[in-house]
Each structure stands twice: as C-alpha cells, then as structure tokens.
C-alpha cells in the first residue's frame with residue numbers, strides 16, 4: 001500500500017495551484033458578478049498553453065497520460081479558485097473528451113480528441129433534454145440514417161459550453177423501438193454544421209461564468225464516420241463517461257471545501273466578538289472540526305477511487321459514492337462556512353457567498369443525489385457491499 | 387551560452403513561520419517549500435537568453451538536504467536542461483560565506499558564461515550569496531538587475547538596475563554574475579510536457595568530496611556568523627482613535643504622546 005502522490009502528480013498540483021492563484025482567483029469574483037464567459041475563455045486559452053487539458057489522455061493524442069488521478073488533481077485545484085472555470089474545463093475534458101476517449105476509434109481520436117487535449121478546440125457533451133434529465137434513457141432527439149449521414153432533429157437542454165463549443169458529443173435516438181437497449185447513438189457534431197444553433201441561458205443561481213445553453217438541431221447532417229463506437233452503443237458510452245466524470249466532480253468538491261475551510265480559519269482568527277477572536281469559541285471550533293473531518297473523507301475516497309480507475313477497474317458504484325458523498329459534504333461545509341462568516345457570508349463582496357451558490361448544483365448535475373443512491377443501491381443489492 | 391542559475395528552496399510565502407523551540411531556527415514542521423521567487427527570475431532569464439540565441443545549456447544548482455531535489459525538478463519542468471544537487475550532511479549549519487564557497491567550487495568545475503542568483507532568498511533575506519560568489523570567483527557582477535541584454539558577438543552584457551530615483555545602466559564583459567530583482571521578467575509556469583520530461587533530465591548529486599572541499603572547513607563549527615536567536619515580531623496592538631474637533635484632538639494627542647508614550 002502506498003498513499004503517496006508521485007513526483008509528477010505533486011508537480012502538477014503545484015503548477016496548477018500557482019496558475020489558479022495568479023490567473024484565476026483574482027478574476028473569480030468578476031467572472032461571477034458579470035457572468036463573464038469571455039474571461040473564462042481567456043483563462044481557458046492560458047491553460048491550453050500549459051498543456052492542462054491533455055492530462056488524462058494518452059500521449060498518442062497529445063495528452064500526457066497522467067490518468068484520472070492527474071485529472072482529479074487538476075479539477076480539485078481549479079475548484080479552489082472558480083467553479084465556473086472548473087466546470088467549463090470539466091465538461092470539456094471529462095465529458096466531451098472522455099466520451100471520445102471511451103467510445104472513439106483511432107481516426108476520431110486523432111481528429112477530435114487531439115484538438116480538445118491541446119485546447120485548440122472546446123468541447124461539450126449533450127445528453128439532457130427538456131423531457132429527459134434523470135431519465136436520460138428517455139431521450140428523444142431523433143437521429144435518422146440517410147445515405148452516408150445521420151440527420152439530427154431535436155433539442156438538448158442545459159448543455160455546459162453548448163454555445164461556445166467547437167465540438168459537441170450528442171446522444172440521439174437512432175432506433176425508437178430499442179431506446180437505451182441499443183437504440184441510442186453518440187455522434188461527434190461540429191458546431192459549424194448547418195442547422196445547429198445554441199441559445200445561452202443566463203439566469204442561474206451559480207456557475208454564472210459557465211456558459212449553459214439550449215441546443216437546437218434542425219436537419220443537422222452528421223457523416224457516419226462521426227458515429228462514436230457502434231450505432232446503438234451510445235447509452236453505454238454516456239454512462240461510462242459519467243462514471244468517470246462523477247469522480248472528477250467529487251474532486252471539484254474537495255477543492256471548494258479546502259478553500260472554504262482556509263477562508264473560515266482566516267476569518268475566525270481575525271474576527272473579534274466578545275473581546276476575542278471567534279476562533280476561540282468552541283461553537284466555531286466544532287464547525288471547523290466537522291468541516292475538516294469531512295474533507296479528509298472526501299479526499300480519501302476520491303483518490304482511492306481515481307487509483308482504482310487508473311488500474312483499469314470500472315467504477316460505476318464507487319464513482320456514484322464519491323459524487324454523492326462529496327457533493328452533499330460540500331453543501332454541509334459551505335453552509336458552515338457562511339455561518340462562521342456571519343453577515344459577511346451573506347454579502348456578495350465575499351467569495352464565500354459565491355461558493356455557497358456555486359456548490360448547490362453539484363447535487364443536481366451529472367446525476368442527482370437520488371440517482372446516485374439508485375445506482376449504488378442497485379449494485380449493492382446485486383453484489384453485496386465490501 | 388553556458389548559463390548557471392543558483393537556486394534555493396525556501397518555505398512558501400503562505401507558510402506560517404514560527405520560531406523553533408530552541409529559538410535558533412524556525413519550526414519547520416508542516417511547512418511547504420517552493421523555489422525562492424527571486425531565483426525564478428534568474429531561471430526565466432536564463433531560458434529566455436537560450437531561446438533568443440537558439441543555443442546554450444541552462445544548469446540549475448542548489449545546496450541542501452534530500453527534499454531540495456523537488457525544487458530542482460521544478461526547474462527542470464520549467465525548462466532547465468540539467469540540475470546539480472550538492473548534498474552533504476557536513477554542510478548543515480553552514481553560514482552564508484561557506485555556502486558561497488561551496489557554490490563557487492561547483493561553478494568553477496564548468497565554464498559558465500552567465501551566472502544568475504536571486505537578489506535575496508525570501509527566508510533569511512541575507513542578499514549576500516551571489517555577491518560573495520562573484521568575489522570568490524573573481525567575476526564582475528551586477529546586483530538587483532531588472533533588465534538584461536546579452537551581446538554574444540562581443541561577449542558583453544548590459545544590465546539595468548533600479549537605484550534611488552534613477553535607473554543605472556551598467557556594462558560588463560562575460561563571464562559575469564547577476565542577481566535578479568523583480569520586474570526582470572515574468573517567470574513561466576511549468577507545463578505538462580515539461581513535467582513529463584523532467585524525470586528524464588540529468589539531476590547530478592555531488593558531495594563535498596566531489597568538489598574537493600574538506601568537510602572540516604564547513605558546517606556550524608566553521609561559521610563566522612551564528613544565529614543567536616529568532617523571535618516572532620511583536621503582536622501589533624490596535625491603534626487608538628482620538629475623537630473630537632481638530633484643536634481638542636491635537637491637545638489630547640500631545641498629552642498622550644507626552645504622558646503615555648513619553649516621546650515628546
């Protein structure tokens with residue numbers, strides 16, 4: 001057993017942390033207040049120059065082969081600074097890139113994964129529809145075969161990066177009879193294709209610098225060579241991608257949690273009430289103790305699971321456990337952080353207020369907490385616990 | 387151009403520094419370490435010169451225990467070609483002058499055209515090592531430079547230094563030694579490809595015997611300067627605000643300065 005990060009992993013963490021401290025943290029409040037997607041895009045470009053988006057991908061496709069562990073380190077550190085930036089990058093690597101990594105053939109990876117890994121192109125992943133969120137198997141976007149193409153018609157909803165992406169991995173219904181049992185197909189769609197349009201949705205509780213969009217497909221022709229994996233295998237690719245990206249979402253929660261604890265320690269040592277720093281009060285100390293105990297658990301399960309994934313194990317249960325526990329733990333932590341900050345924690349000028357709004361969605365997207373519990377329960381009933 | 391950059395591993399700026407229980411050092415438990423920020427300017431300048439000239443080798447050199455190799459690997463990840471780690475238990479407790487002697491011995495083994503140091507290390511702020519080394523090696527030096535031009539055709543360099551109210555421009559033949567000030571450049575980040583390559587780059591470890599230095603001439607017993615005591619700065623007490631109109635406030639202030647602070 002060895003719980004140490006490797007030298008390279010530590011160097012990645014140090015490098016990303018420096019990048020976050022210098023480039024992201026100073027911009028985070030502005031990104032949130034102004035819903036400033038352009039600022040996030042300019043940070044995205046700077047990260048591309050450092051090779052950040054190739055971390056989990058093989059060298060053959062321009063990556064650095066640092067696996068899921070390297071990727072979780074990246075997302076954790078980014079999330080200390082700005083959730084909008086972290087989610088933009090997470091959807092790009094963990095959802096779009098991973099779908100191609102999992103489902104794509106060599107030619108597709110060269111053509112589409114490599115420019116995502118280099119950051120030359122931006123990616124998105126479109127599964128959710130107005131009538132199909134948790135019940136993704138019920139998606140309706142129509143994908144009809146026509147000569148050398150598939151023709152897509154329908155709508156996708158709340159797609160991260162949807163209106164700023166160059167490449168979207170779209171899940172469509174190629175066989176309405178079979179549905180999720182062989183009727184769903186994944187397509188790589190270039191957003192420059194005629195018939196594709198996207199409308200940004202502005203008014204969100206949090207992640208205000210992350211572009212979320214409705215995508216409309218009107219007779220969008222996609223060549224057959226852009227089918228990911230086999231026709232009808234799309235749902236399996238979507239789910240396997242989510243196993244992985246749920247884990248990185250849990251890593252994002254760690255980064256936010258650590259930042260909140262650091263802010264709370266700092267504030268409680270400086271803020272004086274009843275003639276002493278509030279850090280002297282046991283009520284505050286116990287909150288800090290609970291927050292610390294939770295972040296230790298978060299870290300322990302996420303990197304253990306990342307290690308499992310990098311050993312080639314499938315992680316549907318463990319990915320769901322990490323996502324469920326970490327997103328709920330973060331909400332407990334951010335609530336305490338606001339509490340420790342008192343009235344300041346309610347005010348928009350303090351980052352803790354932004355973290356409070358940004359944290360909430362982690363219990364909803366990439367599968368709600370209820371869906372994670374369903375995944376875990378089904379698996380444990382079948383195979384037993386540990 | 388053959389360029390050397392001497393770097394020091396120091397506690398990161400976010401570290402909470404406390405005196406150790408013996409009062410002669412800082413408490414090193416739980417500290418995280420980084421490459422001294424002023425030394426990073428030297429690394430960046432060396433890499434820029436190499437890129438501009440399209441040729442050359444950049445070598446990073448550091449003295450210290452095992453963990454110093456992390457700092458050297460970071461330099462390799464940023465783009466430095468090779469690293470030299472001088473590690474020997476006998477060195478522990480050496481003063482700045484001894485460190486400069488050891489570095490000079492290491493630098494003398496190779497013909498460097500340019501040697502960079504940071505203008506000071508952010509932990510002990512002594513600001514002396516680079517200048518000591520220049521003296522020991524008989525090299526010209528410019529301290530605290532914020533701009534540097536290299537003219538390889540006639541082997542000379544022009545450096546800018548910020549002095550009180552003015553900029554001083556100095557010229558020197560090469561080889562020369564420079565200590566780097568802020569504003570010299572903006573140090574780059576390590577990149578992912580750089581991190582992946584760092585492990586394959588040479589990191590040589592030298593002991594004192596490799597440098598022909600007698601261990602009896604270094605270490606705490608040979609130090610000319612010893613640390614008697616390290617103390618925390620006094621806790622700043624809250625200020626006092628004097629209320630009232632200007633004339634009342636002034637007379638109150640004067641009486642406070644006279645009676646409480648006793649300085650007028």
Ligand SMILES: Cc1cc2nc3c(=O)[nH]c(=O)nc-3n(C[C@H](O)[C@H](O)[C@H](O)COP(=O)(O)OP(=O)(O)OC[C@H]3O[C@@H](n4cnc5c(N)ncnc54)[C@H](O)[C@@H]3O)c2cc1C
Pocket residue numbers: 091125126127128132133134135157158159160161207212361364365366367368369370371
């Ligand atoms: C900011 C943001 C970004 C997003 N980005 C993307 C993206 O990039 N790509 C993408 O494809 N999607 C994206 N989504 C969509 C997201 O994945 C869905 O919102 C999520 O899966 C939940 O679906 P829903 O919103 O339709 O909720 P619903 O499925 O309608 O769920 C409503 C409630 O019912 C509960 N529920 C549903 N079914 C069950 C059941 N069987 N048992 C018990 N409870 C149940 C849910 O847990 C939830 O509490 C994003 C969403 C947001 C908010």
Ligand SMILES: Cc1cc2nc3c(=O)[nH]c(=O)nc-3n(C[C@H](O)[C@H](O)[C@H](O)COP(=O)(O)OP(=O)(O)OC[C@H]3O[C@@H](n4cnc5c(N)ncnc54)[C@H](O)[C@@H]3O)c2cc1C
Pocket residue numbers: 271272273274278281282283284339340341342343344346
């Ligand atoms: C939207 C809004 C509207 C407001 N409107 C008004 C108003 O109309 N009029 C008005 O007068 N005020 C108003 N306030 C101020 C509000 O009453 C204070 O924010 C509140 O009393 C908390 O004080 P504080 O923010 O200074 O936090 P602090 O007192 O600094 O508390 C910080 C933390 O320390 C804890 N703490 C403090 N002392 C102890 C102790 N002895 N033991 C254990 N824990 C301790 C607190 O519980 C909290 O968790 C408003 C605040 C907000 C956010």
